[in-house]
Amino acid sequence: MQPGWNLGNTYDAIPDETSWGNPPVTQALFRKIKSEGYRSIRLPIAWGIHQGGAPAYTIDPAWMAKVRKVVDLALAEDLYVMLNMHHDSWMWVNNLSADHDTVLARYEATWTQIAAEFRDDPSRLVFESINEPTFGNTPGDDENYRLLAELNRVFHRIVRESGGGNDNRLLVLPTLYTNSEQGRLDAPAAELTALRDPMVATTIHFYGWWPFSVNIAGYTRDAASEQDLSSRFDRAYNTFVAHDIPVIIGEYALLAHDHNRPGIIQRGEVHKYFEYVGYYARQRKFTTMLWDAGQFLNRNTLQWREPEPAAQIRSGWTTRSGTASSYLLFLPKSGYLTSRTLTLNPNGTDFQGLRHGSRNLLKGRDYTVSGNQLTLTPAALTQLAGDRQYGLNATLEAGSPEASPGGSTSSRTTPRSCRTPPGAPAAWPSPPSSGVTSWRPWRPSTTTAAMPARPTGPRTSSGTPPSRRTPATPQADLRVLQLGQGRLPGDAHLPLLERRPGEVPRHQDGHLSDRHDRLSSAARPAHGRAAPRPRQAFSGSS
Numbered sequence: 001m002q003p004g005w006n007l008g009n010t011y012d013a014i015p016d017e018t019s020w021g022n023p024p025v026t027q028a029l030f031r032k033i034k035s036e037g038y039r040s041i042r043l044p045i046a047w048g049i050h051q052g053g054a055p056a057y058t059i060d061p062a063w064m065a066k067v068r069k070v071v072d073l074a075l076a077e078d079l080y081v082m083l084n085m086h087h088d089s090w091m092w093v094n095n096l097s098a099d100h101d102t103v104l105a106r107y108e109a110t111w112t113q114i115a116a117e118f119r120d121d122p123s124r125l126v127f128e129s130i131n132e133p134t135f136g137n138t139p140g141d142d143e144n145y146r147l148l149a150e151l152n153r154v155f156h157r158i159v160r161e162s163g164g165g166n167d168n169r170l171l172v173l174p175t176l177y178t179n180s181e182q183g184r185l186d187a188p189a190a191e192l193t194a195l196r197d198p199m200v201a202t203t204i205h206f207y208g209w210w211p212f213s214v215n216i217a218g219y220t221r222d223a224a225s226e227q228d229l230s231s232r233f234d235r236a237y238n239t240f241v242a243h244d245i246p247v248i249i250g251e252y253a254l255l256a257h258d259h260n261r262p263g264i265i266q267r268g269e270v271h272k273y274f275e276y277v278g279y280y281a282r283q284r285k286f287t288t289m290l291w292d293a294g295q296f297l298n299r300n301t302l303q304w305r306e307p308e309p310a311a312q313i314r315s316g317w318t319t320r321s322g323t324a325s326s327y328l329l330f331l332p333k334s335g336y337l338t339s340r341t342l343t344l345n346p347n348g349t350d351f352q353g354l355r356h357g358s359r360n361l362l363k364g365r366d367y368t369v370s371g372n373q374l375t376l377t378p379a380a381l382t383q384l385a386g387d388r389q390y391g392l393n394a395t396l397e398a399g400s401p402e403a404s405p406g407g408s409t410s411s412r413t414t415p416r417s418c419r420t421p422p423g424a425p426a427a428w429p430s431p432p433s434s435g436v437t438s439w440r441p442w443r444p445s446t447t448t449a450a451m452p453a454r455p456t457g458p459r460t461s462s463g464t465p466p467s468r469r470t471p472a473t474p475q476a477d478l479r480v481l482q483l484g485q486g487r488l489p490g491d492a493h494l495p496l497l498e499r500r501p502g503e504v505p506r507h508q509d510g511h512l513s514d515r516h517d518r519l520s521s522a523a524r525p526a527h528g529r530a531a532p533r534p535r536q537a538f539s540g541s542s
Contacts, residue, residue, distance in 0.1 A: 001039055001248070002286075003037065003040070004038060004082070006042045006291045008291055008293035012087055015049060022293075023300055027073050030074050043084070047086075047114075054106070059110070075124060080124045081126065083125065088110075093107060096147050097136065097143065097147060111129075119162050119166045128173075128250065129155040130155075132205065133148050134176075135148075148176055153191070156197070171197070171200050173201075173202055176188075179205075198244075201245065204248075205252065212225055212269075215265045241286070248289065250289050267327065268326075322345060323344075341375040342374045342376075346372065354396050365380070
C-alpha cells in the first residue's frame with residue numbers, strides 16, 4: 001500500500017462530493033495518482049447524512065452507488081483502496097456514551113450494509129472502522145478507550161461474519177483520536193492482540209508539531225520538533241510494528257500548507273518536513289497516506305499546484321535529500337557585504353556545487369566548503385545582490401546535474417564524500433552510479449521578481465484561524481538571500497530576496513514540525529475539524 005494518497009474533501013464533503021470545491025472524480029484522476037507512484041488511496045466517506053432513520057438506518061442507494069463507482073474506478077487502476085467511516089465520528093458516533101444503544105445500533109447497521117455491498121471485492125479494498133474517534137460526555141480516557149474498543153470489536157465481528165472476501169480483508173483500527181501518545185497506543189495494542197487476527201492494522205495521523213504546522217508561534221526551526229516526530233514514530237513502531245502489527249499513517253501533511261496562501265510556512269522548511277517524514281517513516285516501516293483536500297493536486301488540471309513539495313514527497317519514498325540550515329540570508333541595504341555561512345545537512349548525499357542561472361559558481365572565489373559549512377564570499381554576494389533593489393534579486397541552486405548547465409538534469413547516485421567541483425568546469429562531474437542519491441537541482445528559478453506578499457489575519461469567509469502572528473516591531477532595512485533547501489528531485493533553490501523598509505520576516509527558517517497532541521472537536525483549526533461547513537483546500541480531514 002505504500003505510498004498512499006487521500007481523496008480528501010470529496011466523499012466526506014457535506015452535503016455531497018463537490019460541495020467543498022473539488023470536481024467530480026474521474027478515471028483520469030486515479031490514473032494520474034497511479035502514474036505519480038502512489039499505490040493506494042484513502043477514501044474518506046461521510047455516511048450519516050445519507051442515511052434513513054431507525055431501525056434500519058438505510059444508506060441512500062444513490063449514495064452507495066456513488067461510493068461503489070469510485071471504488072471501482074480506483075481498483076481498475078490497480079490501486080489499493082482504504083474505505084472508512086469519516087465525519088460520522090464527530091457527527092453522531094461521539095454520542096456513544098450518552099446514547100449508547102442508539103449509536104451502537106446505527107453503527108452496526110451502517111457497517112453491515114457497507115460490508116454486504118463490498119463483500120466480494122478484491123483484497124485490495126481495505127476497511128477502516130472510523131476516522132479520528134472521539135467521544136463526548138465521558139470522565140476521561142479510560143472510558144474513551146473502552147468505548148473505542150467496543151466499536152472496533154463490533155466492526156471486526158460484522159465484517160468477518162459477512163463472508164466472501166471479507167473473511168480475510170485487511171481491517172484498520174485507529175487509536176483514540178488517531179493520536180500517538182503512549183497511552184493512546186497501548187489501549188488498541190492490547191485489543192488488536194486479543195483479536196488474534198493477522199489481517200488487522202492500526203492507524204495514526206501526523207500533521208507535525210503544532211506551532212510549526214500552523215506557524216503561529218515563530219517555531220520554524222527547533223530541535224524539539226524533529227525529536228518529537230521521531231519520538232512519535234518510535235513509539236508507534238515499538239508498540240505495533242515490532243510486534244507484527246502494521247501501522248498506517250492514514251493522514252499526514254501540514255495544517256497551514258495552503259496553495260492559496262503560500263509562505264505561511266517557509267517553503268524550504270516545508271521541504272525539510274516532508275523529507276524527514278518520508279525518511280523516518282521508511283525507517284519505521286510505516287505506510288504513509290498524504291492528506292490532499294485539493295491543496296497539493298489540482299483536480300481540475302491534474303497538475304501539482306507546487307511541483308517542488310510534490311517532488312520532495314516522492315523522493316522521500318526511497319531516499320534521503322540534502323538540506324541547508326536556512327532558506328534565508330539577510331543582507332544590509334547598503335554598505336560592504338561580509339561573508340555568509342550556512343550549515344549543510346547532507347543526509348548522506350553528495351554536495352556538488354552552486355549555480356546561478358546557467359553559470360556555475362567558482363569554488364574558492366564565490367564560495368568555500370569546510371566540512372558541512374558552506375560560505376558565500378562577499379564578492380559573490382555583492383554580484384548576486386546587484387543594485388539591491390527590493391524583491392527577488394537572484395536564485396542559486398545547489399546540486400549535481402548529470403549534463404552540462406544547459407542540458408537536462410536527473411537524479412544520480414554518489415558516495416557520501418560531499419565533494420564540490422574544483423575551478424569552473426563547463427559541466428559538473430558525473431558521479432559514480434553507486435551509493436546514495438545526490439543533491440540535484442530543480443529548474444532554475446526566476447532571478448528577478450517582487451517579493452511575494454505575506455498574508456495576515458483570519459480568513460473569515462471560511463472560518464479558518466489566522467495564518468500566524470502579526471509582524472513584530474519593525475527592524476532595520478535588510479535584504480534576503482532566500483536559500484531553497486533540500487534536494488527535492490531538484491535540489492536547493494537559493495533565491496536572493498530583499499525586504500522592504502520596516503518589514504519583518506514572518507517565517508524564521510526552520511526545521512521539522514510535529515503536531516499538537518489534540519484539539520477539541522468543537523474548535524479544530526486548519527485541517528477542518530469543526531462543524532459541517534465548506535472547507536478550504538488546505539483543510540485536513542475531520
